[in-house]
Amino acid sequence: MKLRVPLLVLFASLLAGGAVTSCATKPKVDWSSRIGRYTYDQAVVELGPPDRQARLSDGRSVAEWVVGHTGGSGVTFGIGSFSRHTGVGVSQTVGSGGRDKILRLTFDANNQLVEWSQN
Numbered sequence: 510m511k512l513r514v515p516l517l518v519l520f521a522s523l524l525a526g527g528a529v530t531s532c533a534t535k536p537k538v539d540w541s542s543r544i545g546r547y548t549y550d551q552a553v554v555e556l557g558p559p560d561r562q563a564r565l566s567d568g569r570s571v572a573e574w575v576v577g578h579t580g581g582s583g584v585t586f587g588i589g590s591f592s593r594h595t596g597v598g599v600s601q602t603v604g605s606g607g608r609d610k611i612l613r614l615t616f617d618a619n620n621q622l623v624e625w626s627q628n
Contacts, residue, residue, distance in 0.1 A: 540614075540622075540625040540627075541625070543622055543625075544622050544623060544624070544625070545621055545622065545623070546621075546622070547621070547622040548616070548620050548621060548622070549570065549572065549614075549616045549620040549622075550620065552572065552614055552622075556574050556576075556612070557574070559572035559573055559574050560573055560574055560575050561573040567618075568617065568618030569615055569616060569617055569618065569623070570615070570616050570620075571613060571614070571615050571616075572613070572614050572615075572616070573611050573612065573613045573614075574611070574612045574614075575609045575610070575611060576610050576611070576612045576627070577609070577610035578607050578608070578609055578610065579607050579608055579610060610627065610628060611627065611628050612625070612626075612627045613625065613626045613627070
């Protein structure tokens with residue numbers, strides 16, 4: 510019984526450590542440096558097809574990509590023991606408070622990047 514608790518703690522540590530190390534973040538893109546040098550085709554190759562797109566009357570096109578989501582969910586993992594009994598629990602919380610992160614790129618009539626924004 511005394512061996513079971515340390516093994517559960519070790520398992521939980523490995524599980525938590527794996528979850529943390531598996532979340533790699535991409536380096537931030539300097540969109541301002543790409544103005545005039547980045548095309549719509551390059552954006553599609555890099556980001557995939559846009560989630561929304563519109564052509565404006567002056568020949569420009571605006572494309573939006575959902576690049577992430579903020580807030581709204583979480584997962585917790587816990588271990589507890591009482592006397593000679595040990596328990597493990599996992600819970601998931603999902604809320605409606607999150608919102609999508611949108612990258613909006615505007616291209617001129619020649620499909621060159623002229624403007625960008627991100628919320």
